[in-house]
Amino acid sequence: MGVNVGFCFAQIDDLDYQPKYYVISKRISKVAIGSLPIMMFSVAKHDVLTYISGLQHDRMEFLHKWLARIMWVMISAHLALAIYYWLSLKFIIMLYIPPQIFGFIAYFSFCVLTWGSVKFIRELAYDFFLVQHRVFAFIMLLLSFFHNGGNRAAILIAVHGLVIDRVVSKVFAHIHAHKSPTKGRCEFKILDEGTVSVTIPVCEAGYSKPKAWYTRFLPKYKTWKAGQHIYFNVSKIKFFQYHPFTIASLAESGEMKLLIRVQKGFTKQLMKNLEQVDHDVVTIKGMFHGPYGATYQPFIGFDTCLFFAAGSGGAFTFPVCLDLLNQIEKRNDFGDYLFRPATQTIRFVWSIKKTDNICWFEDILKQFAGRCIVDIYVTQECKEENSSSTESNSKGSIMEITKTLSNDYNIYYGRPDIECIIQQHSQQLLPEQSISVASCGSPPFTKKVKESCQAARKLDKSPNVYCYTESF
Numbered sequence: 001m002g003v004n005v006g007f008c009f010a011q012i013d014d015l016d017y018q019p020k021y022y023v024i025s026k027r028i029s030k031v032a033i034g035s036l037p038i039m040m041f042s043v044a045k046h047d048v049l050t051y052i053s054g055l056q057h058d059r060m061e062f063l064h065k066w067l068a069r070i071m072w073v074m075i076s077a078h079l080a081l082a083i084y085y086w087l088s089l090k091f092i093i094m095l096y097i098p099p100q101i102f103g104f105i106a107y108f109s110f111c112v113l114t115w116g117s118v119k120f121i122r123e124l125a126y127d128f129f130l131v132q133h134r135v136f137a138f139i140m141l142l143l144s145f146f147h148n149g150g151n152r153a154a155i156l157i158a159v160h161g162l163v164i165d166r167v168v169s170k171v172f173a174h175i176h177a178h179k180s181p182t183k184g185r186c187e188f189k190i191l192d193e194g195t196v197s198v199t200i201p202v203c204e205a206g207y208s209k210p211k212a213w214y215t216r217f218l219p220k221y222k223t224w225k226a227g228q229h230i231y232f233n234v235s236k237i238k239f240f241q242y243h244p245f246t247i248a249s250l251a252e253s254g255e256m257k258l259l260i261r262v263q264k265g266f267t268k269q270l271m272k273n274l275e276q277v278d279h280d281v282v283t284i285k286g287m288f289h290g291p292y293g294a295t296y297q298p299f300i301g302f303d304t305c306l307f308f309a310a311g312s313g314g315a316f317t318f319p320v321c322l323d324l325l326n327q328i329e330k331r332n333d334f335g336d337y338l339f340r341p342a343t344q345t346i347r348f349v350w351s352i353k354k355t356d357n358i359c360w361f362e363d364i365l366k367q368f369a370g371r372c373i374v375d376i377y378v379t380q381e382c383k384e385e386n387s388s389s390t391e392s393n394s395k396g397s398i399m400e401i402t403k404t405l406s407n408d409y410n411i412y413y414g415r416p417d418i419e420c421i422i423q424q425h426s427q428q429l430l431p432e433q434s435i436s437v438a439s440c441g442s443p444p445f446t447k448k449v450k451e452s453c454q455a456a457r458k459l460d461k462s463p464n465v466y467c468y469t470e471s472f
C-alpha cells in the first residue's frame with residue numbers, strides 16, 4: 001500500500017502544464033490498474049504465486065480482497081478528481097464521450113464486485129456471489145480495456161494469466177476423468193446424516209509416478225502431496241460448479257478419498273440425491289481438477305510434531321500425519337538419519353462432536369496404532385455415568401479419560417486445551433530444537449492454534465515453533 005501511495009505522488013511536480021490534482025488523478029488510475037495482475041493472479045488455482053511468495057492460498061484470498069478494496073478507493077479518487085476537472089472547465093461533453101461512459105460502467109461493475117462480495121453475502125448465497133462476481137468481472141475488465149488505451153497491457157496480462165490458469169485446470173479435469181480406471185465414476189457413501197464420503201479411483205495398480213525433477217513444476221497428474229485439495233464437480237448435481245475438498249488419503253493408495261460435510265448448496269443437493277437411492281454405495285460420474293495447496297515445510301526435520309484437527313479438518317491433518325509416519329518408517333529402514341532427529345515425538349489431537357464421527361477416518365486411525373500418540377476429544381457427548389455433569393463439560397473442562405479397548409487412541413470428553421498441549425511439548429525441548437504445529441478446522445479453531453503457537457514462541461527459552469494452519 002505504501003508503495004502504491006508513493007507511486008501516486010512520485011515526480012508529480014515535473015508535470016506543470018495541467019492542474020496538479022488532474023495529474024494525480026491520472027496517476028492514481030495508472031497505479032491502481034498496475035495492481036490488477038497481482039490481484040487477479042492471487043485467485044489463480046495453480047500454486048505459482050503461492051510458491052513465489054510463500055503465502056498460502058487463504059492468505060492469497062486475503063490479498064485479493066484487500067488489494068481490490070484499495071484499488072476501489074484509488075479508482076473512486078480518480079473518478080472524483082477527473083469529473084471535478086472537466087466540470088471546472090465547464091467541458092461537460094467530455095463526460096458523455098464513449099470512453100468515459102465505458103469508464104463509468106466499469107466503475108459501477110467494480111463497485112458491485114467489491115461490495116457485493118462482502119462476507120455476509122458470501123455466507124448468505126455463495127452461488128449468487130460466484131455468478132455475479134464472474135459477470136461483473138467480465139464487464140469491468142472489458143470496459144476498462146476500452147476506457148483507456150494506456151491501461152491495456154496490465155489488463156491483457158491479468159486476463160490472459162487467469163484464463164490460462166482456468167483453461168489448464170479444465171483441460172486437466174477432462175484428462176483425469178478420461179484416464180481414470182473408472183472413466184470418472186466415483187463411489188459415494190453416506191456416513192451419517194451430515195457427512196458423505198467419496199472415493200475417486202485415480203490410477204490403476206502398478207502405476208508409478210514420474211520422478212524427473214521438472215515434474216515438480218508441472219501440474220500433478222495421478223499423484224498428490226498429503227494435505228492437498230482438489231476442485232470436485234458432480235455434473236448430475238450442479239453442472240458448472242467445482243467445490244474445493246481436501247484429499248483425505250495418500251497417493252500410494254491410488255484413490256482419492258474425500259470427506260464432505262453437508263452445507264446449504266451443492267453438498268445438500270448431493271446428500272438429497274444419495275438419500276433417494278436405495279444402495280449403500282452409489283456410483284456417479286464426477287470430475288476434478290487439481291491437486292493444489294499444502295505448501296507446508298517438511299515435518300520430518302522437527303523434534304516434535306503436533307497435529308490438531310477439528311471435525312472434517314481431519315481430511316488435511318490425517319493424511320499429512322500418516323505421510324510423516326510412513327516417511328519416518330521408510331528412512332528408519334534405510335538407517336537414514338540425515339537432517340532429522342533420531343527420535344521424534346508425534347501427537348495427533350482430533351476434536352469431534354460425537355464418538356460416531358470416529359468412523360470418518362477409522363482406516364487411517366488404525367494405521368496410526370502404536371506409531372504416534374492419538375487423542376480424540378469428544379465435545380458434545382459425555383460418558384453415561386457422568387451425564388449429570390454435562391454443564392461442566394460444555395464449559396470445556398475435560399471430564400474423563402477413557403482408554404479404548406484396542407488402546408489405539410485416548411478418548412477425552414471436552415475440548416482440548418490447545419495452548420496447554422503446545423506449551424507442554426515446547427517446554428520439553430531445548431531452545432535449539434524445534435516443534436511444528438499443523439492444524440485444520442474452523443476459522444476460530446485455527447485462530448486458537450495460531451495464538452497458542454505465538455504464546456509458545458514468547459516463552460522463556462522456547463524452541464523454534466513452526467505453525468501451519470488451514471481452515472474451511
Ligand SMILES: Cc1cc2nc3c(=O)[nH]c(=O)nc-3n(C[C@H](O)[C@H](O)[C@H](O)COP(=O)(O)OP(=O)(O)OC[C@H]3O[C@@H](n4cnc5c(N)ncnc54)[C@H](O)[C@@H]3O)c2cc1C
Nearest residue numbers: 123126243244245246259260261263264265266267315472
Ligand atoms: C481449500 C479448501 C478445502 C476444503 N476441504 C473440505 C473438506 O475436505 N471437506 C468439507 O466438507 N469441506 C471442505 N471445504 C469446504 C467446502 O468447499 C464447502 O463446504 C463446500 O464448497 C460447500 O458447498 P455448498 O454449495 O454446499 O456450500 P454453500 O452452503 O453454498 O456455502 C457454504 C460455504 O462454503 C464455502 N463455499 C461454497 N462453495 C465454495 C467454493 N466453490 N469455493 C470455496 N468455498 C466455497 C463458502 O465459504 C460458503 O460460505 C474446503 C474448502 C476449502 C477452501
